[in-house]
Amino acid sequence: MRQINAIAVAIFLVLVVVLFAFTPRNTQMMQARFLGVIAPLLKNGSSLQKQIVGFREGMKKLDELDAENKELRIELSALKATDQTLQGLAAENNQLRRALQYRERSTFKLVPARIIARDASTWWSTIKVDKGSNDGVLPDQPVLTEEGLVGKTTVVAGNACTVLLICDENCGVAATVEGTMERGMVHGTRTSTAAAPDLVLEFLSKLADLKPGQNVFSSGLGGVFPAGVLVGKVKRFDVQPLQGIATVVPAVDLSSIEDVFIVTGGGK
Amino acid sequence: MIYIYLILAEFFSLAFQEYLPPLPYGARVLLLPLVFFYAALAVPPPGMLFLAFTGGFMWDALIATQMVDGTLEISLGWSIILFAVLGAIMNGFRPLFQRGHGWEMHCLLSGPLISIFVLSEYLMITFRRGGFLFPKIIWLRIGWEGLAAMIVSPFVFLVLHWLALSFGLIPPREEREASLE
Numbered sequence: 001m002r003q004i005n006a007i008a009v010a011i012f013l014v015l016v017v018v019l020f021a022f023t024p025r026n027t028q029m030m031q032a033r034f035l036g037v038i039a040p041l042l043k044n045g046s047s048l049q050k051q052i053v054g055f056r057e058g059m060k061k062l063d064e065l066d067a068e069n070k071e072l073r074i075e076l077s078a079l080k081a082t083d084q085t086l087q088g089l090a091a092e093n094n095q096l097r098r099a100l101q102y103r104e105r106s107t108f109k110l111v112p113a114r115i116i117a118r119d120a121s122t123w124w125s126t127i128k129v130d131k132g133s134n135d136g137v138l139p140d141q142p143v144l145t146e147e148g149l150v151g152k153t154t155v156v157a158g159n160a161c162t163v164l165l166i167c168d169e170n171c172g173v174a175a176t177v178e179g180t181m182e183r184g185m186v187h188g189t190r191t192s193t194a195a196a197p198d199l200v201l202e203f204l205s206k207l208a209d210l211k212p213g214q215n216v217f218s219s220g221l222g223g224v225f226p227a228g229v230l231v232g233k234v235k236r237f238d239v240q241p242l243q244g245i246a247t248v249v250p251a252v253d254l255s256s257i258e259d260v261f262i263v264t265g266g267g268k
Numbered sequence: 269m270i271y272i273y274l275i276l277a278e279f280f281s282l283a284f285q286e287y288l289p290p291l292p293y294g295a296r297v298l299l300l301p302l303v304f305f306y307a308a309l310a311v312p313p314p315g316m317l318f319l320a321f322t323g324g325f326m327w328d329a330l331i332a333t334q335m336v337d338g339t340l341e342i343s344l345g346w347s348i349i350l351f352a353v354l355g356a357i358m359n360g361f362r363p364l365f366q367r368g369h370g371w372e373m374h375c376l377l378s379g380p381l382i383s384i385f386v387l388s389e390y391l392m393i394t395f396r397r398g399g400f401l402f403p404k405i406i407w408l409r410i411g412w413e414g415l416a417a418m419i420v421s422p423f424v425f426l427v428l429h430w431l432a433l434s435f436g437l438i439p440p441r442e443e444r445e446a447s448l449e
Contacts, residue, residue: 008317019325034330041280117286124331170334193290195294
């Protein structure tokens with residue numbers, strides 16, 4: 001081996017050993033910095049992709065857009081009114097909880113975010129969204145849509161963050177099944193992808209008589225996901241020697257979502 | 269200059285890769301390793317190690333290193349080692365690249381090397397998560413990624429090589445051949 005090659009190998013190994021010595025926190029900070037660098041490129045790419053898709057799908061007629069706009073305005077007003085009512089109810093609920101010396105429940109703040117990149121890896125199911133720490137997002141915050149749970153934030157840069165989808169094996173959600181006392185843990189499988197999500201609900205009783213179509217909600221245990229968010233529907237229930245396992249179809253179509261909400265400030 | 273060019277190529281390929289649609293069985297087109305394999309043919313061993321470091325670092329920073337319950341599933345740096353090992357195999361065929369048979373070598377080796385890369389990643393997560401699971405879909409996914417890499421590699425090679433030659437970043441074939449003698 002030539003001397004210069006030997007020196008190069010030595011320097012290379014030293015640098016790799018230095019990286020191996022990084023603590024998880026330092027690694028996450030480094031990942032966040034790199035995500036911050038690449039995020040503008042991903043955002044521009046995402047906008048370009050949307051423009052191309054929009055061009056291909058064609059422009060909607062003006063009157064169609066006008067009608068849609070009117071409908072959306074009415075819907076927005078209704079939602080604002082509902083939101084005000086619910087805020088009043090939340091305040092009243094907290095007041096009553098205080099009176100009963102219960103822990104006060106904080107209200108959620110939803111940060112709307114747009115997906116700028118979908119998972120490009122083989123074994124991990126993640127997406128990147130265009131909101132980060134500048135918008136109050138922190139790691140391990142729940143991400144959802146109006147249809148149900150999407151996942152949780154992992155690496156958070158200033159202007160973007162990575163979301164681990166619920167179809168990933170590493171994303172576990174404590175869950176309950178509608179109409180039963182059954183509690184378990186929902187997570188993806190190793191072969192699961194956003195396009196072909198494969199969720200299982202484990203640690204159920206063998207006697208649990210679950211029927212296809214029953215809703216599965218987050219139970220709030222574990223501290224990351226709030227209680228009562230729809231995770232999916234039971235597809236099948238199997239009894240195994242030690243436990244019951246249900247196959248769950250996610251409530252959200254993870255391969256086609258474009259916008260999500262990140263639950264900040266009180267999500268935990 | 270060639271190194272700046274190749275680092276930029278690695279960076280942009282990583283971003284572009286995010287927009288490529290998934291293939292059957294959840295397989296993906298992995299552009300960054302393809303760009304790195306071109307680099308492994310185009311530069312000498314110390315340069316290849318440098319680009320393995322930058323490419324592997326980007327791969328780990330954006331894709332492979334996942335935080336699970338406060339711990340890292342795969343430590344930052346494993347992809348760098350994988351890139352270096354696979355790059356060393358590709359770099360061994362550099363004399364053929366210098367004789368003008370670069371795209372053939374890039375095409376033939378990219379498929380198996382990317383399949384090895386993806387399999388290695390799977391083995392690492394299997395080791396970490398437990399459960400030695402190897403259903404058919406895993407092999408199909410690994411195979412499809414290798415096949416996709418072989419299909420895409422001539423285009424990646426031609427674009428990178430044409431740009432490198434146009435900007436005078438690598439010498440023309442005659443000079444490269446002469447340097448071998």
